[in-house]
Amino acid sequence: MMNDSHIFHRTAGVVPPRASHGEGVWITATDGRRYLDACGGAAVSCLGHGDPAVVRALSDQAAQLAYAHTSFFTTEAAEDLANLLVRNAPEGLGRVYFLCDGSEAIETAIKMAHQYHRETGGAARRHVIARQQSYHGNTLGALSAGGNAWRRTTYDGLLLPATSHIAPCWAYRHQTPGESDSDYAARAAGSLETEILRLGPENVSCFIAETVVGATLGCVPPSPGYFRQIRDICDRYGVLLILDEVMCGMGRTGTLHACEQEGISPDILVVAKGLGAGYVPLGAVICSDRIHDAFVDGSGSFTHGHTFVGHPVACAAALAVQREIASRDLLNNVRLRGAELHGALGARLAVHPHVGDIRGRGLFLALEFVADRQDKTPFAPERHVHRALRDAAFRKGLLIYAMAGTIDGRRGDHILLAPPYTVTTQEVQQVADRLADAVTEVFATP
Numbered sequence: 027m028m029n030d031s032h033i034f035h036r037t038a039g040v041v042p043p044r045a046s047h048g049e050g051v052w053i054t055a056t057d058g059r060r061y062l063d064a065c066g067g068a069a070v071s072c073l074g075h076g077d078p079a080v081v082r083a084l085s086d087q088a089a090q091l092a093y094a095h096t097s098f099f100t101t102e103a104a105e106d107l108a109n110l111l112v113r114n115a116p117e118g119l120g121r122v123y124f125l126c127d128g129s130e131a132i133e134t135a136i137k138m139a140h141q142y143h144r145e146t147g148g149a150a151r152r153h154v155i156a157r158q159q160s161y162h163g164n165t166l167g168a169l170s171a172g173g174n175a176w177r178r179t180t181y182d183g184l185l186l187p188a189t190s191h192i193a194p195c196w197a198y199r200h201q202t203p204g205e206s207d208s209d210y211a212a213r214a215a216g217s218l219e220t221e222i223l224r225l226g227p228e229n230v231s232c233f234i235a236e237t238v239v240g241a242t243l244g245c246v247p248p249s250p251g252y253f254r255q256i257r258d259i260c261d262r263y264g265v266l267l268i269l270d271e272v273m274c275g276m277g278r279t280g281t282l283h284a285c286e287q288e289g290i291s292p293d294i295l296v297v298a299k300g301l302g303a304g305y306v307p308l309g310a311v312i313c314s315d316r317i318h319d320a321f322v323d324g325s326g327s328f329t330h331g332h333t334f335v336g337h338p339v340a341c342a343a344a345l346a347v348q349r350e351i352a353s354r355d356l357l358n359n360v361r362l363r364g365a366e367l368h369g370a371l372g373a374r375l376a377v378h379p380h381v382g383d384i385r386g387r388g389l390f391l392a393l394e395f396v397a398d399r400q401d402k403t404p405f406a407p408e409r410h411v412h413r414a415l416r417d418a419a420f421r422k423g424l425l426i427y428a429m430a431g432t433i434d435g436r437r438g439d440h441i442l443l444a445p446p447y448t449v450t451t452q453e454v455q456q457v458a459d460r461l462a463d464a465v466t467e468v469f470a471t472p
């Protein structure tokens with residue numbers, strides 16, 4: 027069927043097929059083809075498609091009250107969701123600010139950190155430190171924090187000047203032969219201290235990092251102890267720690283928040299994607315009581331705001347999503363099926379000459395593809411290996427999230443798997459089988 031709507035598609039001339047309906051881990055297109063959604067779109071659809079409890083909550087709230095501006099009202103849906111998030115949050119986090127998506131939430135977190143310092147006598151603290159090869163969103167502040175060179179280039183001259191980037195914690199590529207995990211973690215964390223001292227601690231507002239790096243590196247977990255040292259360094263210099271769990275949070279790695287596995291609490295935790303599971307666009311900034319109290323004791327208001335903050339329908343849907351995840355113990359399924367998927371990928375692809383690394387946590391897994399396993403050389407960018415894999419998988423009815431990550435100045439190829447938490451053992455095997463077929467097909471031609 028010809029599809030020639032007036033949509034401004036991202037890639038000129040590429041019009042994707044039209045999706046019609048979804049059920050569980052499956053999406054059906056209008057031409058009748060079914061796709062196993064092994065990446066939840068962009069690690070979004072964590073509850074699968076068509077969950078009746080969420081649909082009911084959405085429609086009930088829309089019928090009761092679709093919208094009320096926060097300058098006049100709060101709503102039960104927003105209050106209940108905030109209370110639930112705080113009950114389950116890492117220690118010390120006590121207040122929630124709702125936004126529409128991850129980028130807005132990151133913008134808000136950066137601005138919240140900035141105003142916090144102004145409220146507490148640190149007006150010079152404007153500098154944001156983030157990491158190379160990271161992604162924090164596409165609005166200008168979030169893009170400035172992101173360290174993905176390719177995404178930034180088009181907007182040269184438009185990004186926030188007071189940002190800088192240290193190396194990520196990436197054992198596969200940066201840990202040197204013979205270096206222990208703990209020595210590497212200390213070295214990677216130490217680069218934050220070096221950067222703070224270079225800038226002058228009195229000028230630094232915050233450090234922002236993805237707890238498990240998603241799109242740009244492909245599911246890279248931190249080395250053990252890295253984030254505990256980062257926490258100490260931030261505390262030593264009065265720098266706020268913002269953890270971006272937009273992609274890796276809300277259960278994706280097997281615990282509600284990825285930072286639980288690191289044994290630390292950030293000052294600000296940012297979540298989105300899985301919060302509304304794709305039923306609604308929703309993000310949240312969960313901040314410490316200390317930050318909130320500084321606003322209360324200081325100017326009394328956060329100089330910020332968006333029209334759709336705390337949208338009742340979005341909050342009601344997200345509340346239903348989170349209740350479903352808890353009542354069906356789906357995080358246990360994330361851990362069990364995640365281990366199965368990791369094992370199934372390893373069994374089929376671990377010795378493949380072009381699979382450099384299989385990594386991740388829970389149902390947040392990635393494969394990095396290399397021209398040479400021995401020296402980890404990436405493929406030439408013009409081969410577009412990630413795109414070829416995505417297209418081959420798509421033809422086989424499998425949705426995977428394929429990215430051209432940046433590897434220390436060169437482009438690399440990885441694919442990311444993030445199926446719904448409801449995925450079954452049988453579906454896990456189908457994901458691994460279809461992916462292995464796609465990999466075989468792509469590399470059959472040299």
Ligand code: PMP
Nearest residue numbers: 127128129161162163240272273
């Ligand atoms: N942070 C991270 C870690 C992300 O993966 C993303 C989205 N891929 C964002 C922020 C931005 O979120 P959104 O696309 O919802 O604006």
